[in-house]
Amino acid sequence: MQINASTRMLTLVIFIIYSVLLLGVGFYYRQKSKKETSGDFSKNFFSGGRAMGPLVVGMMLGASVCSSGTFIGGPATGTKEGLVWTVCIYASVFMNFVILGIAGKKIGIIARRTNAVSYVSLLKNRYNDNKGVTILGALAIIGFLIPYCSSQLVGGARLIETMIGIPYLWGLGIFALIILIYTIFGGIKGVSVSTVIQGFIMTFATLLLIFGVVSYIRNDSGSMAAAWQKLAASDHKMIMSPKQWSIPVMFSYIWLVGITYVGLPHAVQGALTYKDTKSLHGAILVGVVFVTFWQGIMTFMGPAARLMNIVPEVADQTTPVIAMTVLPPWLAGVIIAGAVGAIQSTIAAMLIVISSSAVNDIYSNYVRPEAGPDQMKKMTQIITTLVLLAIFLFSIKPPAFLQMLINFAVGGMETIFFGPMLLGLFWKRANEQGALSGMIVGAVCYYLFSYPLKAMISGMQPVLPASLIALAVMAAVSLATPKPPKGVIMTWFGRKYPKEGRAN
Template identity: 20%
Template sequence: MTDIQLWTLIFVGLTFSVYIYVAYASRVTDTAGFYVAGGGIPAPANGAAIAADWMSAASFISMAGIIALSSNGYSGSAYLIGWTGGYVLLAMLLAPYLRKFGKFTVPDFVGDRYNETARLIAVLCAIVISVTYVVGQMAGVGVVFSRFLGVNTTVGVLLGMAIVFFYAVLGGMKGITWTQVCQYSVLIVAYMIPAFAISAKITDIPVPQIGFGKILEELEALQAELGFGEYTAALTGSSQLNMFLLTATLIFGTAGLPHVIVRFYTAKNVRAARYSALWALFFIALLYTTAPTVAAFAKFNILGASSTGDLASQSWFDTWADVGLITGPGGEAVADLNGNGAIDFLGGPGNEAVINNDILVLASPEIAGLPAPIVGLVAAGALAAALSTASGLLLVISSSVANDVYHKRINPLADERKQLRVARISMAVAVVAAGYLGIHPPGFAAQVVALAFGLGAASFFPVMVLGIFWKKCTAAGAASGMGVGIVMTMAYFVWTLPAETAPIFLGRDPIMDIAPVGFGFIAMIVNFVVTIAVSQFTTKPSAEMQALVEEVRFPGQTDLVARHAQTGDVG
């Protein structure tokens, strides 16, 4: 066992032990605790849990890799801008009003605001979005375990499935919330320590947000020498259009993600929900302002080694190539194709190495020559990020099935014990499905997650905004809009993604060169149009529901809102 594997095992063992203990200590026996932690989580803790739920494997593992390994850093920043802007939109535009509405889940809101048909469509959307999103987390878990513990990806995903199933099923939202507080602490420490150390080592400035500015000029020179585009250059043409669409999809998709929205129901009241959003934004900003620096430093080191012909002689290169995450340009094993005695990492013809986006953050301590304990800490942080988000997503699936389908539609008289049993069984099924797809993912972690954001934008965002801010939005309009939006987005992915990634994909040319990860914004616009148009010609909500929608938007707890939050008896 190498030093890196030993330290990884130590940190993973310690952190997993903490997660299991916290979940056991927070175990629940009622549905309120399982779905929304009893609505009693303090704002700072809820903010940390939101941040952990928010910063998935895509944020921790993939985002810096996308920024660094795109043709230029500017194009990769769409993920940074989209995810950050989307959280602000969610916190300001939707979260307080949804919290005041007082329901457990997004389908619960849709069902009470519109009708039962809309609820069932919302349940299907929530399950599709959550399963898609959790696939990216499981894929990230497999990457970490395969590299740092020497097991293959399948075994790594199975280990991740087992641990997240244990604490998610045992503690529900209450256990998940307090576990996520711990996981946020682990992931942010694991992200920040290497960033500060690398900045100090390269620039003598220990604050990476300041230090990385010192290397940009030299990084630009290395990019030009090796044939890459200018690192900080803006985009034009179809690339500019796709960046806009991707950024917009991520922004509006963020505001439509059910596992983040449900977090605001765990706060004690509307005021606490607002403060939770503020705390979460602070916690998120710590990582999101650091990610571009991690990207710049890692690419600086990689290009420096490539320019001197030393890239393939570095130990980290061989270890990641051995697990298949550094390959030749056609996916084959890395080889010296031009016979110059070196492996060339170039931005054009002649490139002999393709570095997977998902390894950059995990490999950055090794690339910078940091000691083994820091490498092991980063691995534990990546697992914390992936598992924290996976648990929140699994809870959305289980609560949608148990609360919105079983309790609301199949067996309204079911007691707490039966509802919890259904919730836990549905979570188990979801874990197995997510694990299988995590072993065979249709893309790297951030790409899979981007599909989930597209689905969220195309399905939930319009019906929630219109449900809150337009009292005459009808059930038929909402149901039609959600259905059209999610079908359009899924169909475009099936149409355009390469056929070799999965049998269902067709690999056809994109329409007007629009990348599939940005199509969710277009489908969202269609959803708005369909919802508004259908609402003009269908039965309007009851007068009492329209009054409730008016009152939800204003401060204070009216009798009508209070009665609805407790019983759902409106209209």
């Protein structure tokens, strides 16, 4: 659809105001960080000094996962798959229970015992400082999060391209620059405050969108029921049918977006930041409420677009086109700001995770163990900039469906990390040999089920068979090899533990 000049101008003004606000947050925390001692840098930059409250932790976790997949890729896929997609993706509302409720308390305790500031540093300690686990884990995070971040950046650039009318590459550059500034300057604290702002904008935008859509459909078709009946008559696939997807296929999506989220490093990062148990419990409630609201409405937007006969030339433009169809220009601009907020919060959280993996887990452990706080700070800024540049280059030629890239990246990380984190937290017998074997086998199986053996899994997400095989291999190898050292068991499962939290 054509967007007139006044609409583009209003959208641009809203986008500029929103961006200036985020940049202000970044500069504020840059000034604040100058007052901290240099030795506090890693702890404050990557884990926020473990002093964050329930609203920040819950919102950071929810907004970091409900990103372009929720606001851009999900609705786009929904225009093709219909309500069955909506039902499967809705499983992600349980992620806060999985990450914070099941694993979060123990992760927070262990992180304090071991002074861990990253996902991989937790695994490194749990698996006896095993070099293979550490390096493979860090490389997997970098390798999968770069395309994942790329999917987010693509979504943001397409929004800007659609709504403001600037070229796609310019949109990529603007988006990347804003994120880089407030992430490097603010660290996890700046990202967390920005995420709270973004979360409320996302909520307001989602509320506006559903009211606009329902009103439009009722005016056009008389009632929602009449609209669904009309759609069912023209395209029965849009209405959920047991024959549309098999039960294993549906369960594989639920496994991907709900059950195995503890295998996502950028999601678990929130568990490293909470202040106390009260904050943790509050964060679970905050996250569940907001994620349920965002996912429940935005996953409906794909089928809703078909109800309104909206089929954009580029599927990932579904959300902005709906907004421009059902709302006045300035409100449509708020919708775009909400989607932009979802995307930026996710990329920023991922940049923190990638930087922590590259700097803390590889550089400080194996390249320059003697590096001081100032060197670590400088290297963090360099790595973050280089990673964002790589993401930018990766995003120049995006896939037709954004959700495909998101699913691939998420599934890859979950396959590699689900077993080592889950069994590491709750099974004393899990050891370094088992973890490394499971990670390697999981990565190989994920590749095989994604490409050469794709036909064997009959449409399922490859993460389901690959992660189950990886779990089985990890358990078998752990049982066949020596038990973990006593120091590891005491640190992870005992009331009394080595003061330094080392895995000896």
